[in-house]
Amino acid sequence: MYWSSQLNQNYFINKPANQLMLSWINDQEPQRVIDCGCGYGRNILHFEGKSRRLVAFDPCETSVNYIKSISAQVEVSLNRIQDQPRRDDTFDLCIVDGVIHQLLSAIEFDAALKYLHTISSSHGTIFISTFTSDQLSQDLEQLEHKVYRSCSTPAMRLLTSEEILQHISLSFKVLRYKLEKFTLSVGERSNLSCLLRRL
Numbered sequence: 001m002y003w004s005s006q007l008n009q010n011y012f013i014n015k016p017a018n019q020l021m022l023s024w025i026n027d028q029e030p031q032r033v034i035d036c037g038c039g040y041g042r043n044i045l046h047f048e049g050k051s052r053r054l055v056a057f058d059p060c061e062t063s064v065n066y067i068k069s070i071s072a073q074v075e076v077s078l079n080r081i082q083d084q085p086r087r088d089d090t091f092d093l094c095i096v097d098g099v100i101h102q103l104l105s106a107i108e109f110d111a112a113l114k115y116l117h118t119i120s121s122s123h124g125t126i127f128i129s130t131f132t133s134d135q136l137s138q139d140l141e142q143l144e145h146k147v148y149r150s151c152s153t154p155a156m157r158l159l160t161s162e163e164i165l166q167h168i169s170l171s172f173k174v175l176r177y178k179l180e181k182f183t184l185s186v187g188e189r190s191n192l193s194c195l196l197r198r199l
């Protein structure tokens with residue numbers, strides 16, 4: 001599996017937490033944090049020892065086992081965001097970094113947003129960062145409507161930033177957002193980051 005192989009390549013290990021997210025939450029000290037699609041934990045591990053409760057999940061067993069091996073605080077499990085059962089507990093900060101574009105249908109996208117709505121506390125914030133289709137570079141091969149793949153990476157469903165923000169605005173207040181373009185070794189990407197609060 002692609003994400004398991006990244007552990008061997010050390011690509012996602014010991015990376016700093018997402019700096020835009022940290023600058024946006026600024027002086028907030030979230031006590032209950034959940035990282036949905038945590039990968040090797042760069043975001044959730046930033047809050048280790050600072051927040052009271054840390055929860056994380058990812059469908060990649062290698063990532064989950066890695067976090068278990070290095071952290072006694074993070075409650076980590078094997079799960080996908082779109083299949084999560086309803087929870088009774090809520091979080092001050094929900095992180096979804098580099099995950100939403102991996103949901104390959106509108107149904108999965110909606111299920112993920114619904115889940116985020118149920119787990120975010122009324123005063124809490126949700127940070128989402130996702131690739132968009134505002135810029136489609138040559139390396140992207142279209143597999144079906146809105147679905148693309150590059151080289152050996154997993155398929156991605158890419159929407160425009162406008163489509164994403166419109167959809168999100170139905171159930172969340174958009175506190176901040178930023179559309180960025182950057183260059184990967186395989187090509188150009190556009191990425192939307194946003195900070196939300198549930199309506």
Ligand SMILES: C[S@@+](CC[C@H](N)C(=O)[O-])C[C@H]1O[C@@H](n2cnc3c(N)ncnc32)[C@H](O)[C@@H]1O
Pocket residue numbers: 003012036037038039040041042043057058059060063079080081082096097098099102103
């Ligand atoms: C680009 S990595 C980002 C990892 C981490 N969020 C970070 O920013 O370092 C994407 C992660 O999303 C996970 N993922 C893929 N599909 C997912 C899904 N349906 N639900 C939750 N996580 C998923 C992958 O296993 C991988 O760890």
